[in-house]
Amino acid sequence: MGIVTDGLKLQAYAKINLSLDVLRQREDGYHEVRMVMQTIQLHDRIDLFPKKEPGIDIHTNLSFLPVNENNLMFRAAKLLIDEFGLEGGVRMRLQKIIPVSAGMAGGSSDAAAVLDGMNRLFSLGLSREELRKRGLRLGADVPFCLMRGAALSEGIGERLSPLPGMPPCWIVIAKPAFSISTRFVYENLHVGRLPRSAHPDVDAVISALNAGEIPALSKNMGNILETVSCREHPEIRAIKERMLSLGALGTLMSGSGPSVFGLFSEKSAAEHCRRDFRFGEGRRLAGQAFLTEPWLPKAAKGRKGRMAKYSRRLYE
Incomplete structure (x- = not known):
């Protein structure tokens, strides 16, 4: 070839x-x-x-x-x-x-x-x-x-x-107008000084994915880097609180931030949240807002029912 x-x-x-x-x-x-x-x-x-x-x-x-x-x-x-x-x-x-x-x-x-x-x-x-x-x-x-x-x-x-991938849901992403240096976040994390409670339960999230349960996933999501990013930029926590008030099942900062995402079971509620961050009260907190879904392997697209359980070969 x-x-x-x-x-x-x-x-x-x-x-x-x-x-x-x-x-x-x-x-x-x-x-x-x-x-x-x-x-x-x-x-x-x-x-x-x-x-x-x-x-x-x-x-x-x-x-x-x-x-x-x-x-x-x-x-x-x-x-x-x-x-x-x-x-x-x-x-x-x-x-x-x-x-x-x-x-x-x-x-x-x-x-x-x-x-x-x-x-x-x-x-x-x-x-x-x-x-x-x-x-x-x-x-x-x-x-x-x-x-x-x-x-x-x-x-x-x-x-x-x-x-296993996420079950069907809607994801709203809000990105504030500022950016955060990943290096700064890690340099100021001081993980050895943090209490055990600051560490998220990663195994609980894995269990929720295996079970295909969005409520359990939403409840157990966690990001230890929020201890730095939210302290430096209170807007991140405000975005999370705003999403929850608009019906999000759970919210989290992605990576070192500053983007925040919220999980929704209903598209109408997710679209209302996105529009709030684009045109409503949430606009003062975020410069960009998107509505999206979990990515699916091509072999799984079009399947009916829960989309969570795919074989290992689909990721090869």
């Missing part, structure tokens, strides 16, 4: 953290985590084309995004171009929808999509596991973004164990 000369259209999906615990800070400075991540339908769009001339060209709808080696998409493409000695280069068009610097792995997901796209575009023959190993060199979230679905993430994020 040769190069796919007419290019590829890719989708890079966002993630949310259903539970995020930090166990300790390692001697090398990295933090050891135990967290549950879930892919959602909200996604960026990437068009990927080969070109005869060497180089990597990136065009995006957001003028403030870097289009050089500071962009993970650029680094993902360069990694495979250099490794395989590919002739020519690539041109990419990014339609950015996932909020930037939001704790939703937008940049990592874009990089994962480019790795997968480059593999197909140039017929490199890399397996999913081989792609994930290369993705880890770009960032701890990239292997999960290649995997998609739901997973328990351990170590520094490199050890992934597939989990």
